[in-house]
Amino acid sequence: MDKQEIAQFEINALELLKNVMDPEIEINVVDLGLIYELYYDGDKKINIVMTFSTPSCPLGETIKTNIKETIKQKYPDFTVTIDVVFHPQWNTSMVSEEGKRILGL
Amino acid sequence: MNGLQTNNAPDSSVVIPHFVFGAINFFVLAIMIILANTNLFEAYFNNKLIAITHMAVLGWATMIVFGSLYQLIPVVFETSLYSEKLAKFTFWISAISVLFLTYSFWVGAFSTLLVYAALLMFFSLLLFVINVVLSYKKSELKNTSSKFIIVAILWLATTELVGTIIALNFKFNFLTVIHLHYLKIHATLGLIGWFLMLIIGVGSTLLPMFLISHNLKYKKLDYSFYMINAGLLGLVINWLFFKNSLFTIVFWTIIVAGILFFVSFIYESYKKRIRKKLDIGMQYSMLAILNILLPILISLVLLIGFNFKFELLSRVVILYGFSIVFGFITTLILGQTYKTLPFIIWLKKYKSLVGKVKTPLPRELYSKQIATIQFYLYLLFLVVVPIGFLLKNNSIIKVGSFSLLAVSILYNINVLKIIFHKVKNIENG
Numbered sequence: 001m002d003k004q005e006i007a008q009f010e011i012n013a014l015e016l017l018k019n020v021m022d023p024e025i026e027i028n029v030v031d032l033g034l035i036y037e038l039y040y041d042g043d044k045k046i047n048i049v050m051t052f053s054t055p056s057c058p059l060g061e062t063i064k065t066n067i068k069e070t071i072k073q074k075y076p077d078f079t080v081t082i083d084v085v086f087h088p089q090w091n092t093s094m095v096s097e098e099g100k101r102i103l104g105l
Numbered sequence: 106m107n108g109l110q111t112n113n114a115p116d117s118s119v120v121i122p123h124f125v126f127g128a129i130n131f132f133v134l135a136i137m138i139i140l141a142n143t144n145l146f147e148a149y150f151n152n153k154l155i156a157i158t159h160m161a162v163l164g165w166a167t168m169i170v171f172g173s174l175y176q177l178i179p180v181v182f183e184t185s186l187y188s189e190k191l192a193k194f195t196f197w198i199s200a201i202s203v204l205f206l207t208y209s210f211w212v213g214a215f216s217t218l219l220v221y222a223a224l225l226m227f228f229s230l231l232l233f234v235i236n237v238v239l240s241y242k243k244s245e246l247k248n249t250s251s252k253f254i255i256v257a258i259l260w261l262a263t264t265e266l267v268g269t270i271i272a273l274n275f276k277f278n279f280l281t282v283i284h285l286h287y288l289k290i291h292a293t294l295g296l297i298g299w300f301l302m303l304i305i306g307v308g309s310t311l312l313p314m315f316l317i318s319h320n321l322k323y324k325k326l327d328y329s330f331y332m333i334n335a336g337l338l339g340l341v342i343n344w345l346f347f348k349n350s351l352f353t354i355v356f357w358t359i360i361v362a363g364i365l366f367f368v369s370f371i372y373e374s375y376k377k378r379i380r381k382k383l384d385i386g387m388q389y390s391m392l393a394i395l396n397i398l399l400p401i402l403i404s405l406v407l408l409i410g411f412n413f414k415f416e417l418l419s420r421v422v423i424l425y426g427f428s429i430v431f432g433f434i435t436t437l438i439l440g441q442t443y444k445t446l447p448f449i450i451w452l453k454k455y456k457s458l459v460g461k462v463k464t465p466l467p468r469e470l471y472s473k474q475i476a477t478i479q480f481y482l483y484l485l486f487l488v489v490v491p492i493g494f495l496l497k498n499n500s501i502i503k504v505g506s507f508s509l510l511a512v513s514i515l516y517n518i519n520v521l522k523i524i525f526h527k528v529k530n531i532e533n534g
Contacts, residue, residue, distance in 0.1 A: 020460070021466070023448075023451065023466055023467050024315070024448075024467070025317065025380065026466055026468075053317050053379075054313070054314050054317065054319075057314070058180055058448070059448070059452075062452065062456060062459055065456075065459055065460060066459040066460040067460070068460065069459060069460020069461050070460045072460075073460065073461070089319060090319075091319065091379075092379050103379060103380055103381060103382075104380075104381035104382050105379070105381065
């Protein structure tokens with residue numbers, strides 16, 4: 001896979017993650033801006049750097065599981081690793097225009 | 106990281122019975138208020154009113170609080186509950202004792218049944234206290250919320266101790282001072298020490314989380330913690346040993362200042378919220394926080410005195426209790442039920458299915474329409490009953506009482522709908 005194909009794969013994977021909802025805020029994790037980075041190594045390994053809307057989010061583990069399962073539904077033999085970070089802290093500037101519309105911002 | 110501890114969450118069989126029993130007791134409470142009828146206008150320490158109060162604070166509010174706390178302890182303390190078996194045993198003992206205690210008050214069996222019911226209640230609450238304290242000891246995290254919760258638990262034990270002493274006195278008559286004096290201490294410890302401290306502890310975590318607000322001034326909660334505790338301790342010591350009215354005003358002021366720091370914290374959270382539209386659960390919750398100002402105003406009226414005749418004074422005291430139990434505590438519980446219970450059940454039913462199949466949203470587990478009608482009927486109840494009290498008009502009170510009955514039925518329908526939610530019509534995601 002060349003760089004362009006990898007970049008295209010990452011865009012497609014992000015699009016796929018629009019199916020993963022934050023069950024409390026009811027916006028998908030991509031539009032909500034929770035996904036900070038998504039890397040594909042070109043060899044069936046995906047690494048995601050993400051955050052939660054609040055560090056005390058009791059649904060954090062569920063959201064992570066949902067992300068992994070959603071990717072595995074489409075790419076069953078891929079390995080997905082997720083790193084959760086709280087720096088930088090999530091804020092509204094990370095929310096997409098669609099997300100802002102739903103939140104009433 | 107705090108909150109990612111759902112693996113520590115207790116089995117739902119620990120939590121759910123509290124919600125079911127609490128919801129049923131809320132219905133029973135509404136029936137009791139209708140049956141009490143004109144007794145509500147009698148002195149504030151009449152047996153029917155005391156029975157209603159104990160059903161409200163123990164059978165309804167404390168029962169839901171216990172269930173919620175068992176779920177929240179892993180989040181706030183970052184550790185699992187000390188013993189799930191003990192929690193289940195405690196539930197049965199406290200369920201039996203709350204019915205026994207309420208019945209004893211209702212039939213006025215002060216010198217016979219009450220003492221046994223009170224001792225059983227004391228035992229059950231002690232078991233709860235032990236379980237939470239031992240969970241806290243296991244925890245390495247000592248944050249502001251956990252401080253509030255653990256101190257609230259200790260105030261609960263003190264409240265129950267004073268309550269049991271009063272009950273024992275009905276049989277053995279050993280106190281030198283009239284029991285109403287201790288009743289005031291018992292009620293203040295319970296409402297401020299137990300409920301208020303606990304609500305601040307839990308609310309300061311949950312409300313900003315549900316409002317999605319960041320960068321809050323958490324120092325306000327520290328001020329609130331020290332002021333309310335110092336004020337309450339001073340108030341109780343003063344009432345026990347000095348009975349100095351100037352001291353009472355000083356300690357009342359300290360407590361109120363502490364409460365206002367909490368209100369200011371929540372207001373800041375509300376102003377900084379990212380999610381602008383409040384759902385039904387948060388509408389209730391914000392109303393509850395606003396309502397906290399009512400008992401402050403009424404207690405100020407009681408403090409000033411205005412030389413009320415006993416009959417009017419008694420009605421104002423009842424209104425004071427009403428504003429706390431229904432205006433503040435019940436409003437918050439009704440709201441937070443819609444925020445927490447759907448998530449507890451949703452996690453139980455769908456945790457293993459997320460990503461694999463299309464799952465409903467937690468809010469789709471209850472009827473929004475029922476919750477909204479329930480909200481407006483509850484508002485009617487909150488407005489109408491105080492008017493009925495002040496005008497001493499039983500017909501107006503009845504309108505309010507039947508509104509509460511309707512609220513309790515609608516609440517039960519939604520709670521049962523959530524609890525008995527069935528996983529169905531699953532499509533591939």
